[in-house]
Amino acid sequence: MSDSQQTEYDPGPDSSALEPAQDTELARGLRDEIDSHDRDLSGFHLLHDGLSAFVARAALVREASISLDLKYYIYSDDTSGRILTGLLLQAADRGVRVRLLVDDLGTRVANPRILALESHPRIQIRVFNPVEGRSGLRRGLEQLLNFGRINHRMHNKLLVCDGNVAITGGRNIADGYFSKAETEFLDVDIITVGAVVGDASKTFDDYWNSEVAIPVTELAFTNDQTCSLEELREQVGEYLAGARQSEFTRALEKSDLAEKLKTGAIEFHWGKGTLFADPPRKAIDRASVPVSEYPGARLEKILRQCERKVRITNAYLIPGVPGVDLFSALQNANVQVDILTNALATNDVAVVHGAYSRYRKPLLRSGVNLWELRPMAEQKQRLHWFKGKSRASLHAKTFVLDDDRAFVGSINLDSRSIIQNTEIGVLIENPQINRQLDELFDTWTGPDAAWQLSLNKRENIRWTAAGEDGEQVVEKRDPETRWWQRLLARLLSRLPIESQI
Structure with missing residues (x-):
């Protein structure tokens, strides 16, 4: 399959970021902090410790009341990834809209749990710039034949909670980025509130609605790769219960970050923030982007x-x-x-x-x-x-x-x-x-x-x-x-x- 012969996918209906939450514990906790500064400024809180970076993401997912938008180059099916996935499912069950965009090269979307997760009425999953094959020889052959297209990857890392808080930086979703692996990656993220969050939501929408963000249901899975949503809920419950003694869960339980966010006790440093982001079209038509x-x-x-x-x-x-x-x-x-x-x-x-x-x-x-x-x-x-x-x-x-x-x-x-x-x-x-x-x-x-x-x-x-x-x-x-x-x-x-x- 050459570039000109590649499968045409239906990107599905467009969607946009929901209005920022106003009447939630998290929104109320941040309101005084945000209202005390000019509207064109942003507040920043640095995260350089891996465990704190995991806790920050997990705490925001647990506290979300309206929406969660995530896009990551790597989203692994390991301890940290499964805990976050379980928390995303729980968020959707309580009415939070979840949109997850992952890169096809960095994240192997070949897991039956992904399709089950996407069947949830409040969860949507899209894959950036994919090849049709999900595994084996076919995938490798398509990658080779479509190299000119798939050579451009979405290397972004972003989480936006309720339109009020965002985390961006260098970390993917995998144990090594959060301090539990044979190789520990030294990395830095930033939690931000204020004006930059709106820009982050707009950037997410640009990627989500681009022609190269394909619904995971449009990709080819074998018939025996099945898992119902109820089976997934049961698996998630068992996994989260079994993971209670994991380093990540213990750290999350000991953390007071969520409570500090809700009470306005997190120290944010304020100033002008400017979001730099490549337009998604760069991945398929680089010449059209100055x-x-x-x-x-x-x-x-x-x-x-x-x-x-x-x-x-x-x-x-x-x-x-x-x-x-x-x-x-x-x-x-x-x-x-x-x-x-x-x-x-x-x-x-x-x-x-x-x-x-x-x-x-x-x-x-x-x-x-x-x-x-x-x-x-x-x-x-x-x-x-x-x-x-x-x-x-x-x-x-x-x-x-x-x-x-x-x-x-x-x-x-x-x-x-x-x-x-x-x-x-x-x-x-x-x-x-x-x-x-x-x-x-x-x-x-x-x-x-x-x-x-x-x-x-x-x-x-x-x-x-x-x-x-x-x-x-x-x-x-x-x-x-x-x-x-x-x-x-x-x-x-x-x-x-x-x-x-």
Whole structure:
């Protein structure tokens, strides 16, 4: 099936965000806070701890009274995903309208529970830019034949509750993003109220009603993949009961975040917020979207306006020649650029590290301060019920801009994020959020958490950090890796595929 022969789907009737809730506990709790500020401002509350990020999402789903709109690149069928799915079903049973949009590549929608969930009169599920095949050889063949179309993915992460509160940032729905997995992703989200929430709802509607958001019922499932709604309710009840001793449920039960939201006790920092979001049409007709509308291009314009410092935390850094030139220009203008990214030992995509490694020396020569995350970063800060060790990997995408602005979103500094995928993020004009992200950067780049890179007199890279005894340790090659990992990264760095990663 070629691009021109692909199956025509019926996107179903359009729908729009419901009016924001007014007479609910959550709305009343936020009203005084919101009414005390100008209508064009937004309030922001930073979430950098994984468990708190899970609790925030679960608490909003439990407190929703009118509507829940969610769109995610990855929505996994693991502990955190199943708990949230169970809470979504319970929300729908009490009358909340639920709309869930997931990406077809990031989220494998081949589970009979999905169809059962979609049969609920208050739940709708759509899949972004899908192929017809759900599994096996057919799916792989269609992906190959339709590569030009499916190469563009919805990388967004957004939850909007009752039209009053939104969460966006870098986290997908999966255990690793919430601190319970073999690999723990260090990430950042933002809870927001006020003006930006309306913009987030409009963006969600744009995606939901686009021609590439297909109802899950339009996709091909085999006949034996069945599960009734009543069976699903029973499974959800059993699962939620069995999950009461899970780290996530225990954290949710101990959390007072929902109560603080309802009583107006959450500390929001207020300022102007600007939502950056790719139009969904970029995924199917990129030429029709002016480059100036890309969030990456808008962010570059903001970077060029900085006067003192730029501190970037980014999981996948492939700046290319334009990015190196941008950072060099900032350095020449006396704007210090600091960047934290993944090391070879913490990067979960070897080909990305291979491409990034070509730019380390040019960045260092330009004066950029460059750090790479260590595998055991932030282990001492893990909450007490998460026992055992996990490998840290950076997934955050944040920017500290001078002393008064910040950006939190889903945008990686690579061609895939900037050109191929659709992304989302929010520019925050607030010195407190700026300072919190600045302090987090200092924590994540401390000598016990990251390797700082430098060039010696022969322009060879050296990695410096603290050893277990606190003494300085200097490495001459990618730290905490094996020879075959370094060889693979070196070989992958030579592939001419930078525009696709």
